[in-house]
Amino acid sequence: MLEIRGLDVWYGGIHAVKNIDMSIGRGEIVTLIGANGAGKSSTIRAVAGLVRDWKGSMTFTKPEGGQVSLAGCPPETMVRLGISLSPEGRRILPHLTTEENLTLGAFTRKDREEIAESMEHVYGLFPKLRERRNQKGGTLSGGEQQMLAVARALMSKPELLMLDEPSLGLAPILVAEVFDIIREINRQGRTILLVEQNAYAALKIAHKAYVLETGEIALSGTGAELLENPKVREAYLGG
């Protein structure tokens, strides 16, 4: 569904990603792990259209067939194509209610009934959000905000859902909950690109994984393979 070939990304004047290849197949959970500053966020932000200073090729295959090059596309085009990012740090709009945050997530869609259906769907996934629907985003707890960030990204009905560090700053019990939900979203047919520092949790649910080190892909394989890999164990899983 998304083919990345020879991708270089410059971010804030730094050559953050160097000549990487990645392939994300429809229905997969693909994870990108690595240390802070390895280039994970730069990669995902380039796919989302937020970082425009990149070269190489990114080709997106539409569900109905037909390939699109993502070169030069702004974020709104990506969303319309079916690529949605839940950004690092959640970025909830604190002065808008939960429901308004979700409505904003559906900005590119027109059909009110279908939007209401999606709203019901995400409330089903995250029942806590239904209780908080009229509460301002800023008053939600950290865990609830993370749920809202994921739910909001789902509201555009993306083909490819990208999650940037969804476990960041959450208590372990919430981390487990978030990963369960990611798996559930995937089971419902969405492709997921997951950027994580919590390598163990990410590899456990991933079909395919890439390890980034200083902007280059150091290793790749299935999630299970990398979990067993001694280098990965030493560097990312605490031995």
Added chain:
Amino acid sequence: MGIKMSFDMFMQHFINAVGLGSLYGLIAIGYTMVYGILRLINFAHGDIFMLGAYFVFFATVSYKLPWAFGVLAAIAGATLCGLLVDRIAYRPLRNAPRISALISAIGVSFFIENLSVVVFSGMPRPVVQPPLLMKAFSIGGVRLVPLALLVPAISFALAAGLLWLIYRTRSGLAMRSISHDIETTRLMGVSVDRIIALTFALGSALAAVAGIMWALRYPRVEPFMGIIPGFKAFIAAVFGGIGSIPGAMLGGLSLGFVEIMSIAFFPKLSGYRDAFAFILLILILLVKPTGLMGEKLEDKI
């Protein structure tokens, strides 16, 4: 030194103050909307107000269009100018330091004023008031013309319509979102430049309506007529709490009252008329710098 005043007299001043204040409020809304979204003081806003007044003058006096058409044409023309200002003077500087856009704003303001002197000539021109709006009548002992009631009525109705748009429509939701976090709003699929253009269009249309009503109240137009009302409306926006639309209207009304009432009660001070706005500005900045209805600045988590 104050003077004693009859109730009728007071009501006369009261209506006058509401009219002037609502005009300040209408202009202030444009400042506050643009500031809320871009953190930019759009100095050209007072000049859009002036253009609105000129366009209605040309449409109705020079081209003898019926009033309704003239007003619509003037609003459309001024809105277009507001959009052009954004496109030419501000949009290329979206990622530049904020001070660059501010300097550009001052430049574009001077440009519009002086271009207007060249194109329209610097001579003030008289505006013809439609007789229907000027037919005096009395309520109790208060003598009124319909225009005096029409101005605040239109201003409040437009402000209410704008609030509806901002709180009840998708575009309004996007505006409120942009004012907090442009990047995240982009990720939701919002074309930020389009929403910013809409903001300029709405602010300019309101300024044009204010300019038209101003030209009817003080029946003349001249190229620099936007400067002082522009400054005062900006002060009103700060006084009410910049970024807040109800605040802008409240600030405008406060300013209208201070200005009219201080002259009414202390006629000797009438020479200082324009100074009251600045005194109000100094006071609010000392006592409550976020303005009457300004949000407390929150640290982002």
